[in-house]
Amino acid sequence: MLRTPKKLTDFTCSALDEVRHNAPLVQCITNSVVVNFTANALLALGASAAMVDIPDEAGPFATVASGLLVNLGTPTAESRQAMLEAAAAANDAQTPWVLDPVAIGSLPVRTPLGYTLRDLRPSVVRGNASEIIALMGAGAGGRGVDASDGMDAAEPVARALAEKTGGIVAVSGPVDVITDGQDLFRIANGDALLTKVTGGGCALGAVMAAFASVDDDKLATTVAAVAVYTVAAEIAAVRSAGPGSFAVNFLDALAAVDPDDIRRRAAIS
């Protein structure tokens, strides 16, 4: 079991090589705001991107994709149907899939959709503290939360949510938290500029789906995805004059980041 920071760092390096070698095809059903940045992040990483997000195509494609991202950012009626179809097909075909429950809590369309998707047991859930708490909320009788929830509050909820889904839960924040319900790792990389680029979090969900395709140990692949992504962000931030140049440098850094960078910088604990 890859359950020490050292082993996880080694795994991250080999998983990065494997993603670049395999070029996994990641299907994304994601929001209109970040769809371009998400595809570019996958391509920069060395993966392939396919935004097959309409009913009747999303399901069949999920059976052949290497991984799937379902992101609730701008859930039109067609994309909602595509999400349910794709998640079910991914489960049938054992395609790993990531759920990003963007802004659920009180919004009346996406929140019940988030619960339905949660109950389809995604391989990985990724969100900020508020979204993770909201996604668990229904079971606890809650009604959603505002964005001010802290990581301290989120950690036990993340564990409980991971137990509930049988998958991995990743909470994004200044320090990222990843848990399978039992073990819990923290990654203290990244840069605040990542929050000044729209899709900074959403694209990470797609990267998690890419990494999830290379190994059955989804806790390890999710740690690897976060480590690679946030180390690239650190490298990019140093060169950047602001959020515009950061977004550009980040894509360059995702394409260039190598095992040496990971070993030197990854702060997994």
Added chain:
Amino acid sequence: MLRTPKKLTDFTCSALDEVRHNAPLVQCITNSVVVNFTANALLALGASAAMVDIPDEAGPFATVASGLLVNLGTPTAESRQAMLEAAAAANDAQTPWVLDPVAIGSLPVRTPLGYTLRDLRPSVVRGNASEIIALMGAGAGGRGVDASDGMDAAEPVARALAEKTGGIVAVSGPVDVITDGQDLFRIANGDALLTKVTGGGCALGAVMAAFASVDDDKLATTVAAVAVYTVAAEIAAVRSAGPGSFAVNFLDALAAVDPDDIRRRAAIS
């Protein structure tokens, strides 16, 4: 009353500080072409962006957002419904909102929608000369105009439109014009590169919504939004080799522009 260039310049500086301090949450129902750039412009400025643009969510969200942008660029059936729902809810909740009647005139779906939204009395209307003339056109019996209408023709129409809506009308062009029907200010900042980046105008509408959230004097907040936006464009243009680098530098400049830049450059008359 902030009705002198000097006072408006001072106001612009304090309003910029306030936007950065408050981080107003701007809801955008906008077109698929510019949605990413618009969100990034808001984030760079220091505001927050939420593209809540589906029916049943757009209305409730408009009651809690700090400001709302309704942009007619790619008006799908769902987004049309969301626009009407959000505008009505914004009015009920006194959330300031901006209407950008992109390409109205002869296009048969968006033009009547533009009139309906106009009659809901947006806090601010932003468009180019042709769009402003077209938006006023129905009442005057007109049938829309081509894009060659000049600013001279637009000024009296902008005044009349502002009287009709009871709000502010901003006409974008080489020199921007902002009026409440009585007073009229011109801002001679910006750069032609802004017209070479898609969303250069559309994102300004979102920035107007952000500024509209910090003060009741919407003429002043709209002048401030245009001044900050176009001064940032000037700063970015100096560093840019073309439209690609300009878009990047513009986001950096929006994040960095400060009161000294505004005082030194703003050309309000």
Added chain:
Amino acid sequence: MLRTPKKLTDFTCSALDEVRHNAPLVQCITNSVVVNFTANALLALGASAAMVDIPDEAGPFATVASGLLVNLGTPTAESRQAMLEAAAAANDAQTPWVLDPVAIGSLPVRTPLGYTLRDLRPSVVRGNASEIIALMGAGAGGRGVDASDGMDAAEPVARALAEKTGGIVAVSGPVDVITDGQDLFRIANGDALLTKVTGGGCALGAVMAAFASVDDDKLATTVAAVAVYTVAAEIAAVRSAGPGSFAVNFLDALAAVDPDDIRRRAAIS
């Protein structure tokens, strides 16, 4: 007839001038992933972009646009209807139009739509080898192909498809192939970084539509579009540290590329 590399290079230079002088208005019905990059590529080139992609507007607009792009990347129900409406209207009005049959082959919604659009006889078809083979496939009784089809297999199919549509077929790859069914030219420009930016191919379809508006010889205008586009990519690649900076530099290069660059670099054979 412009049927020698030398004459086609000269034509490319004059067509580029003409695009910049005329600023053709290119209507794009394209996918959500690349819509922003496509608009920015058209603007950088000196053309105008209008993403009029909803039913009831797409048709009327196609009669006044200089050119039309129909791209099947994320074909929502509304955009599918808009595509058919616009293609028919373009034919009626003799507006040149480009079909980009993204990812057709086995996907069950877009594949029959691609055949229907093919049978409307687009002025130009652009795709990778697999898409061109798949688009021809129905007539040949085929069922679509995976992305591994090579250029060798695609060339005779491209000729046959051009005969079938009565238009031009362009196959994108390391060496681009353009044929009217009789003559066939190859262009050996470009850079692999173009495949690492989403929309690298899709935006070329829009550029083909812009060039198609300046001359009746669509084989020549398509060669010109590919030459300008791929020469700009070469120029951009030299300055780029990765796919993020390449996308930025590419837009700058599209705006700056001039006849000298074309004469020096274009590798048409």
